[in-house]
Amino acid sequence: MPTSPPSKLWKTILHHDLPASLVVFLIAIPLSLGIAAASGAPLIAGLVAAVIGGVVAGALGGSPLQVSGPAAGLTVVVAGLVTQFGWAATAAITCAAGVLQILLGITRIGRLALSLSPAVVHGMLAGIGMTIAVQQLHVVLGGKAQSSLIDNVIALPAQLVTHHGHSVVVGILTVAVVLAWPRIPKLKVVPAPLVAVVAVTALAAVWMPDVTRVDLPDHPLQSLILPTMPEGTPIEIVTAVLTVALVASVESLLSAVAVDKLHRGNRTNLDRELIGQGAANALSGVLGGMPVTGVIVRSSTNVAAGARTRASAIMHGLWIAAFVLAAGAMLELIPMAALAGVLLVTGLRLVQLAHIRTLRRHDELLVYVVTALGVAGLGLAEGVLLGLVLAVVRVLYRLARATVTATESDGVWIVRIRGTLVFLGVASLVRTLRSIPAGATVRVELTVDHLDHAAYEAIEDWRRGHVARGGIVELNPDRSGRQMLDGVREFEASADEIRPLLARLAAEGQRPEHLFITCADSRIVPTMITTSGPGDQFCVRNIGNLVPPKGSNSSSVDAAIEYAVDVLGVKSIVVCGHSSCGAAAAALAADVPEGSGLESWLRHLEPSVRRAVALPDIIDPATGVKLSPADKLSVANVADSSRTCGVSRASARPRLRAGSN
Known part of the structure; x- marks a missing residue:
């Protein structure tokens, strides 16, 4: 693809990417602080991840308009690692996960991450969202979040009847602004989280001096917690590295695919994106930062703000670094309850009704619910594993599900075979075929999505045997005329579920x-x-x-x-x-x-x-x-x-x- 002349490229950057980078920078600051607080990580670690994600993943990644940084989807994972290993060891795990992501990208298996069932992926995000929402609700109410969803739910009634002070006012106002601001047409171009945090911070600075606020070190570069080797069994450490690498990879690749649907520019190179995300995680871990992933909230904001090239993501990281080093004291005015309010809404939005409706139409809702409840109640790895097992079991069931019927009419036996006929359904098929009397005239109607070799051999062996015993077998009879029209009517009657999808595909091209x-x-x-x-x-x-x-x-x-x-x-x-x-x-x-x-x-x-x-x-x-x-x-x-x-x-x-x- 021909490259643009340097003068045209600079014009694009100045007219489109520079303004977009400022918008993304403003929304990234409160989100990065909030995610770090919710994860139990040092607040500076969230800002380090935002800088590294913007600059390194933006420069090296395969998605030109995706913006990377600390993500809500990894909050539960990081919180568990901090509790188990401590922050310095978690930074080392992040670094190792980044190296693993680079290896996965080099071996060109980035696309395999997209082989996960969408029901499992959306269920994982929903489980994480529920955990974040309940956890941050405690902070909004002026309390302290527990380590697990179950503990937070158990402690919630006592938290509700406790005296909350000004923190609950700050949190509720933040949630209200985040929800209401996008409904104002002429003002919604300004990110709602930014408006909420700035407005509530100004209000708290005047009337609520007693609320807990952001606490950053006086010398950020000297306060970075460098990584140390985790203490634990090799299985525990390897599991932690694999969990961070896989979850970060899946979230980044899914976000990249989603961003591709928002613009008409170059498509994402998924393997390169994995390498870029891995490089960002490796460097973030070395500098004591949080894990980095592609973030759909910042990425969609980037596209909506008019970004055209990867320069926007890179510049947004540079603005964060400059702001923290030059004006970090301004961040210390932000109430922690305001950040919790932003994260509360972010967590709830991970449970998307549109996904639930779509999965329900495609009969995948059970996998979604089991994965979400498993992630929320048992943990991320356990919940995803439960969802994957259930998804595989359902696939095997569908592969084996074929309707085989044999009915007699006017001396002719009609065998109708519908569905997906593979080796798993051969036993039922043969049992039905053998129930037909020897010497009978048989008409076999095959209406199958797939017919594997074992099923074909079973039908052919029976046909030869039946003919040898004096029978007549007519395989796949002519379906012209009225029978063909009946088939068309049957498709029309069952096509309602896919019509919206086909209409959307036609509109998008x-x-x-x-x-x-x-x-x-x-x-x-x-x-x-x-x-x-x-x-x-x-x-x-x-x-x-x-x-x-x-x-x-x-x-x-x-x-x-x-x-x-x-x-x-x-x-x-x-x-x-x-x-x-x-x-x-x-x-x-x-x-x-x-x-x-x-x-x-x-x-x-x-x-x-x-x-x-x-x-x-x-x-x-x-x-x-x-x-x-x-x-x-x-x-x-x-x-x-x-x-x-x-x-x-x-x-x-x-x-x-x-x-x-």
Whole structure:
């Protein structure tokens, strides 16, 4: 991608990034102090993390508009580490977690963090949010928070009837301003937390001199608590490092993906983002700072304020450093109850009703609730593990869930198979098929999302046996006419849940990262192989997954590749072949009618036919069986089509891949 001229870049920074950095700086100060206080860390540690997150993660990360710093999502984790190991050891754990994040980014497995079920991730954040909210409610009421959610809930009634003094006034006013300010249209451009903290601080300075306030060291640089080796068993230390690294990574990557949806600029390089976050955590730990993650609150504020480049995130960190060193005394005017009020609202907002409604529509609410309650009641690692186990169990259940029915009508048995039919459901399938009398006429209707090899073999073995005993089996009968219309009506009746998603995707436009070229008669479509959603990939299906040389009467394929690369900006082209390909068999048999369109098209396979004949025998590693001539041709064709695509296509040449299904 061409870089902007230096003069244009500086103009962008001055006109857009500089004002945005000031807005983010103003909101980052109270949030960083509040998160540090809620975590049991020194307040200066939160500011150190904000500076390092802005400068280091902003400069090295893969998300140009994401802003990093201490995050509410790690509050519970850090509080537990401080209680268990002390602050100096927690800083060392943060440093080690950062090194681990760098290694994960270098090994290019950053995307794996996004493989977590959204229900587990949102449940984790909701559990953290509930814990923060109840914890900070004690501080708002002028008390002291306990170490766990259960302890805080038990102590809450006594806290409510205690004399609260001015702290409760400060906290309630802060919460009220944070909630009410965004509802004022002309003023909501100014961040609500900033308005709340400034207004309540000014009020407390005049009428509430007895409230507890922020206490920063007189010499911040000399007061940094440097890391020391944690004291504990190796398992405890390794678990702590893994927990910080994984939670920080998942939160940062999810935040980066969310930020990408807020702007039309460059997309995030997730592996680079992981390296940048790791470098920030390593340095923050060395300097005695808190763990750093990408923060959606600051990042969305950054985008909304008009930021265009990563300079905004970097400058916001520099403003924090300059302010702490030059005007730290001003921060000591802020009441602790005001910071607690900001964190109370932040915690409650981690429990988002929109997520709950979406997960309920997709039947994932149970995983969300179990994860949230587990994180809140048992701890972050235990809660996430519970959610993951439940999510895996539900996936296995869905994989095994297929409806198999056999009914008799006018002497014909109709077997209907619906759902996802894999090896886990073969026993039930075979039991139903064997209940059909020998010699009967059977019509098998397959309406499945996926049919694996074990299920296919079970149906085929039964079919052969039933025919051998004098029966008749009609597999996948013609569904034209009224039956096809019935299928359309069935889809229309069940599509209400996905219509809002499809409408939103249509409005936002497609942003696929991959172009798949696959065969028209393949039984499996690429979205099934990659578990992709609508708009995640751009797909072209033709006879034989062919990519003819450019200009050889193949304008349709040319147009698809050029559009995918030049307009949609795909990062890779994947050519997918498959076994038992009809096009390959027809090309080898050479029995296609002369002068037909199919004969003209299959001529593009001739170079691959010559290559396939010259290839030695190929053994399928999955079955140990030698490939048939048609399957050898499919392998050669995938290689030739990939090579043709790379040699003659695309001004912005993407990475090429070969696949099979």
